[in-house]
Every structure is written in C-alpha cells, then in structure tokens.
Amino acid sequence: xxxxxxxxxxxxxxxxxxxILNFPVIATLVTSLKSEAEIMTNASLIIEAPTLDNYAAxxxxxxRFDILHFLTNSLVASLIGSALAIALAFPxxxxxxxxxxxxxxxxxxxxxxxxxPLIIFAIPIYxxxxxxxxxxxxxxxxxxxxxVNVPLVLVLFASSIADxxxxxxxxxxxxxAGTLRLLVYVVAPMSLNVVAASSVLAFIYSWNEFLFGLxxxxxxxxxxxxxxxxxxxxxxxxxxxxxxxAVMILATLPPLILGLLMYRQIGRSMxxxxxKG
Amino acid sequence: MPRTSRFEGRLLIAPLTVFxxxxxxxxxxxxxxxxxxxxxxxxxxxxxxxxxxxxxxxIADPEFWAAAWFxxxxxLIVSVIQVVAGLGLAVFLAPLFAKRPWLIALLxxxxxxxxALVGLMYxxxxxxxxxxxxxxxxxxYGDFPAFLGRDWAxxxxxxxxxxxxxxxxxxxxxxxxxxxxxxxREAAAxxxxxxxxxxxxxxLPLMMPAIGITFFIRFIDSFRVFDNLYTxxxxxxxxxxxxxxxxIYQAFFKVGDIGLAVAASMLLLVASxxxxxxxxxxxxxxxxx
Numbered sequence: 001x002x003x004x005x006x007x008x009x010x011x012x013x014x015x016x017x018x019x020i021l022n023f024p025v026i027a028t029l030v031t032s033l034k035s036e037a038e039i040m041t042n043a044s045l046i047i048e049a050p051t052l053d054n055y056a057a058x059x060x061x062x063x064r065f066d067i068l069h070f071l072t073n074s075l076v077a078s079l080i081g082s083a084l085a086i087a088l089a090f091p092x093x094x095x096x097x098x099x100x101x102x103x104x105x106x107x108x109x110x111x112x113x114x115x116x117p118l119i120i121f122a123i124p125i126y127x128x129x130x131x132x133x134x135x136x137x138x139x140x141x142x143x144x145x146x147x148v149n150v151p152l153v154l155v156l157f158a159s160s161i162a163d164x165x166x167x168x169x170x171x172x173x174x175x176x177a178g179t180l181r182l183l184v185y186v187v188a189p190m191s192l193n194v195v196a197a198s199s200v201l202a203f204i205y206s207w208n209e210f211l212f213g214l215x216x217x218x219x220x221x222x223x224x225x226x227x228x229x230x231x232x233x234x235x236x237x238x239x240x241x242x243x244x245x246a247v248m249i250l251a252t253l254p255p256l257i258l259g260l261l262m263y264r265q266i267g268r269s270m271x272x273x274x275x276k277g
Numbered sequence: 278m279p280r281t282s283r284f285e286g287r288l289l290i291a292p293l294t295v296f297x298x299x300x301x302x303x304x305x306x307x308x309x310x311x312x313x314x315x316x317x318x319x320x321x322x323x324x325x326x327x328x329x330x331x332x333x334x335x336i337a338d339p340e341f342w343a344a345a346w347f348x349x350x351x352x353l354i355v356s357v358i359q360v361v362a363g364l365g366l367a368v369f370l371a372p373l374f375a376k377r378p379w380l381i382a383l384l385x386x387x388x389x390x391x392x393a394l395v396g397l398m399y400x401x402x403x404x405x406x407x408x409x410x411x412x413x414x415x416x417x418y419g420d421f422p423a424f425l426g427r428d429w430a431x432x433x434x435x436x437x438x439x440x441x442x443x444x445x446x447x448x449x450x451x452x453x454x455x456x457x458x459x460x461x462r463e464a465a466a467x468x469x470x471x472x473x474x475x476x477x478x479x480x481l482p483l484m485m486p487a488i489g490i491t492f493f494i495r496f497i498d499s500f501r502v503f504d505n506l507y508t509x510x511x512x513x514x515x516x517x518x519x520x521x522x523x524x525i526y527q528a529f530f531k532v533g534d535i536g537l538a539v540a541a542s543m544l545l546l547v548a549s550x551x552x553x554x555x556x557x558x559x560x561x562x563x564x565x566x
Contacts, residue, residue, distance in 0.1 A: 007372070010369060010370060010372060010373050013369060017370075017384060021440055021441075022386055024398040024399060025386070025387075025398070027398070028402070031407070040407065043412035044409065045409055087292075089293060095286040095289035096290070099289075100286070101290055106293070109297070115552065116546065117501035117521070119525050119545075120546050121301060122525075123311075123542060124539070125304050126529075127535075131321075144300070147296075147300045150296075179282075179285045179289070207391065208389075208391035208392065208393070208394075210391060210503070225393045225504075228394060232400075241401055241407050244397070244401065248397055255390065255391070256390065259382070259386055263379070263385055271449055275449075275490065
C-alpha cells in the first residue's frame with residue numbers, strides 16, 4: 001500500500017511548513033539565548049552555551065530604554081482599544097440585527113473600511129491629536145486601536161446576533177424588560193463566545209499595530225511594536241544583537257501565547273470575518 | 278417597526294456613529310480641505326485654498342507612480358503565491374488536521390507576530406555576520422546575495438510577506454475545504470472521479486468563492502504594506518521598495534509637505550474605492566458562500 005508513505009510525506013511537509021513559516025521567531029529565539037560573544041562567532045541555529053544574559057541585560061538598561069514601560073503601554077492601549085471597540089460595536093450590531101437601524105449604511109461602511117488603507121486618515125488624525133493634546137497618550141493610541149478593530153468586531157457581532165433565537169428576547173420583553181436590560185442580561189450572556197473570540201483577535205491586532213504607534217507617540221505612550229526598534233540603537237555603536245533578539249521575543253510572547261491558547265476562537269473569528277465581510 | 282424601537286435602535290448605534298464621525302468623518306473632511314490648500318504647520322488652522330495643484334504635483338511625481346506600481350505589483354505577486362501555497366497546504370494536509378485539529382495552531386502562529394517585529398527579526402536573520410540565513414547559504418552553496426540590496430530587496434520582501442501571511446490563506450481555504458460535504462465527494466467517487474479529477478472537477482469549483490475572497494483580502498492587506506517594509510528596509514534599496522503607504526508617510530514626516538501627502542492619500546482612497554467596486558462587482562456575480 002502507498003498509504004503509509006503518503007501519510008509520512010504529509011507529516012514531513014507539515015513539519016517543514018511549521019519550521020519555515022515560524023523561522024523568524026525560531027531564529028530570533030535561538031539568538032536571544034546565545035551570549036554576545038557566541039553570536040559573533042556562531043550564526044548557526046545550534047546553541048553552544050545557552051544563557052539568559054540577554055534578557056537580564058534588557059531589564060538592566062531600564063534607565064535608558066524601559067521594556068516594561070513599552071509593554072505596559074501596549075497592554076493598556078490594547079485593552080482599552082479592544083474593550084471600547086466591543087462596547088461600541090455590540091449595541092450597534094444589536095440595533096442592526098433586531099431593529100434594522102443602520103444596516104443599509106453602517107455595515108457596508110464598516111466592511112468597506114477594512115479595505116481602505118488607514119494611512120489615508122493618519123495625517124489629519126495626527127494634526128487633530130496635536131490640537132487636542134492626544135499625541136503621545138495611551139488613550140489617544142487606544143482610540144485608534146478601537147478604530148482599527150471596530151469593523152471586524154461589528155461584522156462578527158452582526159452575524160452572530162442575527163443567529164440568536166428571537167424567542168428568549170421576546171419572552172424577556174413580555175416580562176417587561178427594556179432594550180438595555182435585554183442587551184445586558186439576555187443578549188450579552190448568549191454572545192459570550194463571540195465576545196471572547198473577537199476580543200482576543202482585537203487584542204492581538206491592537207498589540208501588533210505599528211503605523212499609528214509610530215506616528216502618534218514619541219515616548220510616553222510608545223507601544224512595544226515601535227519601542228522594540230529603539231533597542232537596536234541602544235548601545236550607540238553596533239547593534240547588540242542578543243539584546244535586540246531578547247526584546248523582540250519579549251514583545252512577541254504575549255500575542256504568541258494567546259494565539260496558541262485560543263487558536264480555535266481566533267481561527268473561527270478570522271474565517272467568519274473573511275467570509276461574512 | 279414601532280416608533281419606539283426605531284428610536285431605541287438609533288440610540289444604540291449613536292455611540293459608534295459619533296465615534297466614526299470624529300475619527301473618520303472629520304479626518305476625511307480635513308483630508309479634502311488640505312488637499313486643495315497651501316498648508317504647512319504654521320497655518321494649520323487657516324489653510325489657503327489653491328485648487329488642485331497638490332494633486333497635480335503628486336501626479337507629476339515619478340516617485341508617486343513608482344510607489345503605486347510597487348504596491349500593485351507587490352500586492353498581486355504575494356497574493357497569488359499565498360493563495361496557491363495556502364491552497365496546496367490546506368488540501369494536502371487536510372487529513373492531518375481532520376484527526377488532530379490543534380496542528381493548525383502551529384501554522385497560524387506567524388499571524389500572531391507583529392509584522393513590524395517580523396521586519397526587525399529579518400534584520401537579524403539576514404545579517405551578513407550574525408544571521409542564520411547567510412550562514413547556512415554560505416555553508417551549503419558558498420555564497421549568498423545582498424538580500425536588502427537593490428537587486429534583491431523586492432524578492433526578499435515578497436518572501437517575508439508570503440511566509441507571514443500564507444497561514445491566512447491556509448486557514449480560510451482549509452475551513453472551506455473541510456466544509457465540502459462528504460456526500461458530494463462520495464457521489465463523484467461513485468461516478469468514477471478520484472484523485473486529481475476529484476480535486477479539479479469537484480473541490481476546486483466549490484472552493485472558488487473562498488479562493489476569491491482570500492485573494493482579495495490578501496491583496497488589500499499587502500497593497501497597503503507598511504510595517505515590515507519600514508522596519509526591514511525603510512525607504513532603502515535606492516527607493517526601490519517605497520510602497521504607497523511609505524510614500525505618504527515620507528511626504529508628511531520627512532519632507533513636511535502636508536498638501537502633497539494628503540493629495541496622495543486622497544488618490545489612494547480613490548484607488549481603494551475602485552478596487553472595492555471591482556470586488557463587489559465580481560462577488561455579486563458569483564454564488565454567495
């Protein structure tokens with residue numbers, strides 16, 4: 001039979017795909033675990049003497065470049081941005097699904113917005129932020145992260161709420177519950193799956209956003225996606241590759257772990273977002 | 278629809294509407310005003326109307342067209358490669374995923390990494406002294422190209438973008454492939470179709486809508502490429518890797534020409550509408566998913 005052979009070939013292709021597609025992270029992780037001296041003499045993927053020195057060095061230069069500061073900025077702005085996107089999109093999606101309000105313009109607008117390069121709005125937003133003092137603030141960055149995520153979250157909610165059974169809501173109405181109560185006590189609990197899935201995806205997209213972080217922050221609110229490159233120039237002269245690699249791993253770990261733990265929800269959201277949009 | 282619920286509905290979409298007007302509508306109005314004005318940081322509140330000369334300047338700028346051409350070519354090439362590679366992997370590896378669904382998580386990981394960080398990582402990986410790729414190429418072939426030089430930068434960027442986003446095509450196409458009813462395949466098998474014929478006559482036509490959507494999403498995303506390009510090469514390689522997004526960013530931040538930057542933004546917006554119009558026209562004719 002040829003079957004076992006084909007199966008072995010499948011595994012081989014799978015393993016090769018995993019290694020090749022994840023190569024940037026793998027190679028960076030390997031470099032981050034080598035000593036500065038070894039990096040200069042051994043560029044292979046085999047580590048002769050593994051060490052955590054680079055990670056210690058990253059935290060030791062906190063007085064000049066504070067990795068925790070950048071990570072905190074990313075965390076705070078991403079959390080606010082994702083939560084705000086959900087808070088804005090959830091009631092709107094409900095209104096569209098149940099009352100038909102805004103379905104003819106808000107949903108197409110959101111769907112099409114995903115196809116528009118946001119750099120188009122970046123310059124006026126920069127100028128607006130300058131006028132109102134939102135430049136280089138976590139909240140200002142969070143507002144943009146919300147804008148980035150609102151289309152996807154809205155599309156996901158709109159399709160999931162439309163699929164919920166109407167009977168439960170009607171029963172609630174008969175019992176005298178207003179729309180707001182229904183939304184909080186009936187619709188939201190039934191939508192927890194979608195809320196969880198879309199917030200994870202929104203958080204990852206927020207964490208990884210770069211363009212607006214680059215344009216709208218200088219230091220106080222700089223997210224780690226932008227701050228990571230500061231460490232490339234940290235030592236003045238040549239790049240300290242071990243430190244740079246350790247920073248990149250630290251900056252990548254949160255979304256990577258989330259992705260591993262929640263791959264099912266993320267996959268479902270990405271697929272639904274693509275197909276429903 | 279009773280009156281009260283329409284009113285309630287309006288209340289429920291009000292926050293999102295206000296938010297979009299503030300962060301999208303207002304910037305768009307500013308874009309339009311500034312694009313037909315002489316404006317600098319000194320007269321930002323009182324732009325002076327000058328007609329369409331900013332647009333004329335953008336259209337007359339060879340770098341603008343070079344950037345547009347770069348984005349278009351880059352977007353098309355990487356999208357085609359990603360769809361083909363994603364389709365191949367999705368179909369070939371489907372039996373593995375059917376038994377162990379979690380395996381796909383390992384192939385989705387590249388999408389979790391910030392493209393900006395991926396760009397930075399390649400600065401390390403492709404570095405001539407400390408990078409693993411030049412090391413192994415030297416070991417195996419005795420030579421390696423200047424990955425970020427004029428001749429190779431485009432290819433390097435295509436590979437970088439493709440490796441990160443083929444997982445997206447794989448994910449969407451895998452779920453579309455897995456959704457094909459076994460009945461359909463069984464019926465086709467009864468009629469004598471198997472292997473390649475089963476794939477080309479049954480699976481592929483059924484997956485066409487998903488393939489189309491995947492291609493458009495990848496095209497839209499890679500057309501506006503900024504992050505990995507900026508962190509890996511910047512405007513480097515003699516300007517041969519300037520995308521539309523990079524062009525606008527530089528016109529604004531490096532040159533300080535606000536009028537030119539917003540005029541280019543508006544042209545990009547028009548181009549996006551054309552693409553959207555094409556997509557809507559194409560998908561409207563096909564059967565819905």
